[in-house]
Amino acid sequence: MSALPPTDRPDVSSATSDGFVRGLSEAIGGPLGAHAVRPDAQPGRFWTAPRIVMALACLVLALSWVQKSPCMDGNWQKNVQYTRYCYTDVLALYFAEGLNEGKVPYRDHPVEYPVVTGYFMGALGLPVHSYGETHPDINQGSWFYNINALVLSILAVMSIGIILALRRRRPWDAAIFAVSPIVLVTATINWDFLAIGFFALGLYLWVKRYPAWAGVLFGLGAAAKLWPVFILGPILILALRTGRLWAFISSFLAAGVTWLLVNLPVMILWHESWLRFFRLNDERPIDWGTFWYIGRYIDSKWNSGNAGDQGPFQWLSDHVPTLNHLSYALFGLSCLAILLLGLLAPRRPRLSQLAFLVVAAFLIFSKVWSQQYVLWLLPLVVLARPKWGAVLVWTVAEIGYLAAFYAELIGAGGTAVIPEGTFVLASTFRLVTVAVLCGLVVREIWRPELDAVRETYDGRDPDAGPLDGPEHPWITGLRRFFGMGPSDEAPQRVHKDEPAAPLPAG
Template identity: 70%
Template sequence: MSTQPSEDVDRTDQPSAQATSDGFVRGLSQAIGGPLGSHAVRPGNRPGRFWTATRIILALTCLTLAFSWVQKSPCQSGDWQQNVQYTRFCYTDVLALYYAEGLNEGKVPYVDHPVEYPVVTGYFMGALGLPVHAFGESHPEINQGTWFYNVNAFVLSALAVVTAAVILALRRRRPWDAAIFAVSPIIFFTATVNWDFLAIGLAAVGLYLWAKKHPAWAGVFLGLGAAAKLWPLFIIGPLFLLALRSKSLRPWFWAAATTAITWAAVNFPVFWWYHESWLRFFRLNEERPIDWGTLWYVGRYLDGKWFAGTPGDQGPFQWLSNHVPTLNYLSYALFALCCAGIAVLAWLAPRRPRLAQLSFLVVAAFLLTSKVWSQQYVLWLLPLIVLARPKWGAIIAWTVAEFAYFTAFYAELLGAGSKPVIPEGTFVLASSLRLITVAVLCGLVVREIWKPELDAVRLNYSDDPDGGPLNGPDAPWIATLRRTFRLDRSPAPADPPPLEPAKV
């Protein structure tokens, strides 16, 4: 029977160095003499040194966000002539929706205009947009759209720094893992494309509070995150699976209850008084057709190649594109099937999987099976993969695929209203590479769950650093289940032999 220690015992007194714990970085370090020796004084560990690992990571995060702001600067005026928002890769929903949602006219989200986002995002838009509009009314010389974007960019960047700080707090013995997040080109290109860092920052705080054994408060922040974007709600599923495995259902109940209560509380005012506006988000997601770059989009393209000239000239993906309700049910069913597989993995793995591993798998499964995958959704996966599998090689390959898709996507936007910029097959290839690399990351995470000795995080932690109240021994039924599937070869304890009657 596999057991786990009830407390987190140190594997090492020193924070790990990437050049010794990561094969990819170790190989690169050979160019400068190889990894640090066992007796070297590690940078950031010297007494009195200002540039500790934590400060370096936070500074790098701020630098990446500053460069991202500069990259978006050609679009900040809102004067998008000659498709400058696409040719310079600087399009942002934040600026576009300031006008599309009527914030520039002083319209209150949901009250005067239905908003296509969950309520916390709508509240956030109004909380920043309405003061900017009021200030612009009294100062007509300013560009309201520019001010609105910059205020949003500042707050979203602050939430990105909070996310980096949470990663550092959860990986005190592996601070350099957070560098994968801090210097990621994904942040550079997509940090302020939409309001996704609002949900990411709230969910990150929720994970931190869970790790610190405050399940009720963790649920509050997960509920707020789910009311900003839906995906933080998915974290409750992995928590439930791990709670069952570790006999810790009470903390999970408090987290789930406060998540539901918080989500309901922030939704209630709009739901009750502006019900039609509240329904806009849900109806839009039901009615949306196949989006660019998804699995279904790639399938529909292949339909056009394989079924051209056949009777009806229509393959299965094209048929689904014409029958959106059926497509919805199929995508939900595939996601549910993936979640069922993740549940089986969580209960049959030789050691209890880490929360970040299962959370990454669930969110990635949702994106891989969804009919909508907007360009900024990649931000959902970034902090989770850093916590789940902090190895540079595969993440760099995935980032390259995301960058290829990003450039191909903007080329498609350019060609949407005029002459195509790239062949459609090139965009489909870029979309396929993105899907494949995310699936490969999932496979690598599954492999490390099934073979925990390959998990880099477990080199420094004897149990899950994010597990909080889940850390401890498995429930007895886990060993029974594993023996049922012949996964645990340790024999069950034999019954003691019957006592012989005493001889007189």
């Protein structure tokens, strides 16, 4: 294996620039010295940092499969799926969506997921059913889960490999993802790694300056789970700062056309089934552990002695359409705030920082926050702010929430485990830690000298792709309008004989 070019050589100091990691390194003699032989400089060395990270990822995913093993036979008696923390929608929905009866998703049963996830379920589930008909001794549910777990694990390893490729100078950042307890307990609860895989591939193509192909992948991700398309907002912000709108436009159009093409067959042939996902999300009430759930609980305690009184959150719980509008409005205002932050920051924010903020804002104000949604944030936080300390606190909050959530589900069956107030406390802790991560990312956007990734990459954004380069002069005028000084990235010509590109109209 040839040596990495100097610009891509792993920066060993990046592993110990984090205070938490530096503290742990004291147990094995402290950080690498200035004159020590770099591990990546030793010829013939097999266990390089990327290979160690990939091996750890495979180990964690194998342990995740073992952790789910008590639930694989589908014999969920005495709440084993909650007491062993092995619940998975993958197995439950094999039966609930009629795959065990050979029903074709959307044609024979209105699947509750976007079409790419439905296609994926059918592509794996229908062959299992056909095989089970000729081999009645097999457990179809177990086979379906195991095949899904294998494919989702491959997608997870691929996603971690892409993070390693995007952070060649900081390979240990990917270990935050690879060894996370979040992956251990939630990797195969649902099909979220399908969307994560599309998103990761799209981001890689974006960085390699293929914006249209990146848009195709973002569109496929949006057709599996909605959130991957949110990255188009951060891309627009960076395009406005550089005046290179065509990269955004090509990615946006490719994402939209791709989403439409993969939806069109179901949209035309089985329109009512296609609408199931949208209607379900429109009609769903306040879900467990959300911001709205916490507010409703506070309402109930505040008005417990006043018969007939309703707090605002309880009223919203009874008026779901208004709740929907308010949730969308708060998310929209959050996006507007992120837009202003992105345009007014002293230096152009990194793409992953803005993407993390958008997805986190969506989760914070959503009326639904399923336990596996935490996987959406994990790769983004690794790219946006790869500092172990805050991520570990957030991880503890997420695992604590999952434990409290399963305890609540057992209690809903008639066996009280914890008071509801304990579950609300766990939900609040999770929400607060996500909000704190957002605050830390905003702080590093506003004070880019604190950004460890920028420090490693000489002040650049390694994910900027086709938007890497000088800023457009209009940003200086905008900042002055708001009473700020010029941007830290002064406008300059890309080539000595080429004028700076004007900002396209519209």
